[in-house]
Amino acid sequence: MTYAAHATATFEGAFPDDVIPHIAAHAREAELRVKETETSLLVTAPLAKVAVERAYSTLQVRIDAVEAGALQSVRDYFLHIFDHVAPGLSANGDWQGDIARNRTPLNFCTVSVRGVWRVAPSFLRIEMDCADTKRLAEGRGMHFSLLLPPEGRVPLWPRLDANGRTVMPDGPDRLHRAVYTFVNLDPARSRFTFDLFEHDGGRVTAWARKAQRGDIVGISGPGGGDFPPGQTVLLAGDETALPAVRRILTQSGPGRRGRVLMEVGADDDICDLPRPGGMDLTWIIRNRGETLWNHLATADPPEGPDRYVWIAAEKALVRKAKARFRDSLGIGPKEGYFAYYWEA
Numbered sequence: 001m002t003y004a005a006h007a008t009a010t011f012e013g014a015f016p017d018d019v020i021p022h023i024a025a026h027a028r029e030a031e032l033r034v035k036e037t038e039t040s041l042l043v044t045a046p047l048a049k050v051a052v053e054r055a056y057s058t059l060q061v062r063i064d065a066v067e068a069g070a071l072q073s074v075r076d077y078f079l080h081i082f083d084h085v086a087p088g089l090s091a092n093g094d095w096q097g098d099i100a101r102n103r104t105p106l107n108f109c110t111v112s113v114r115g116v117w118r119v120a121p122s123f124l125r126i127e128m129d130c131a132d133t134k135r136l137a138e139g140r141g142m143h144f145s146l147l148l149p150p151e152g153r154v155p156l157w158p159r160l161d162a163n164g165r166t167v168m169p170d171g172p173d174r175l176h177r178a179v180y181t182f183v184n185l186d187p188a189r190s191r192f193t194f195d196l197f198e199h200d201g202g203r204v205t206a207w208a209r210k211a212q213r214g215d216i217v218g219i220s221g222p223g224g225g226d227f228p229p230g231q232t233v234l235l236a237g238d239e240t241a242l243p244a245v246r247r248i249l250t251q252s253g254p255g256r257r258g259r260v261l262m263e264v265g266a267d268d269d270i271c272d273l274p275r276p277g278g279m280d281l282t283w284i285i286r287n288r289g290e291t292l293w294n295h296l297a298t299a300d301p302p303e304g305p306d307r308y309v310w311i312a313a314e315k316a317l318v319r320k321a322k323a324r325f326r327d328s329l330g331i332g333p334k335e336g337y338f339a340y341y342w343e344a
Helices: 019-029 068-085 133-138 203-210 239-250 292-296 315-328
Strands: 005-012 033-036 040-045 048-055 058-065 108-120 123-129 143-148 176-186 191-197 216-220 232-237 257-264 278-285 307-314 336-342
Touching (some): 005 068, 019 033, 019 040, 019 068, 058 068, 123 203, 133 176, 143 203, 176 239, 191 203, 191 239, 232 239, 232 292, 239 307, 239 336, 257 292, 278 292, 315 336
Parallel strands (some): 232 257, 232 307, 307 336
Antiparallel strands (some): 005 058, 033 040, 108 216, 123 191, 143 216, 176 191
């Protein structure tokens, strides 16, 4: 991978003794690859790498990324971690390098509603007009963040401050943020679509049910959750993961093999999932008393050296699945992705 964008910073101050392992723990929780020593850290993300070195009262950070937008996203993420592990640290660094400042974020754009229609009993498909679709399609991420302004207020969108950090509107102008998976990106027509799992009381559900053609919202992306590697795979999730699983399957080569475990509420929620011929699909129906965990608790890991486990669902379930597949069954950091899409 070629890294074309770079940034460095030196932080000075009194750091907690566990600053390096604490940063490493956050990175591992996000399913990033980590190499850690007592005084240094190397974190590899899909589009960037971050090196951190501690020497007495200084912390040196270097970020290398494939392009400036990826650098901005990874840098924002690590500054967020710094705020947790050493409050006040993130404001002390003098950043140098390929950093955009005093403008809208490089990964942000506004989009407008083109149409909303039902594709399943519990899912709406939403089509957006987006002049930035070409950039989104060139990224490797599957996801984006939808940014909804408060009803009845003129939107205030994110900005990069003088140090290049993304500043989100707060107070009465706070944006509602939710992550979704692209279903289709069409740069030629400057459009994309995504699917929304409906649930009463949800902010985005309420917005989508009333959305009219031309309504403006914001998005940032593409986000994390790269397409999983592996020739033999186990994919598992609930409704919230269904759009991501669908896109993974459509991007899978014809020779891919393995299992797909999908939990939904009722038989009416079963839908067509085009997939390679070697991928077995099991629908798990909650109103029959079936659960995704019951299947994952006994599922064998994929066989062979080129294997991968991908699981996305509720937080507690994902943590149990991660402990089983990582700790008990030996699925290594490069062989699995475990992400919670919601929390009970």
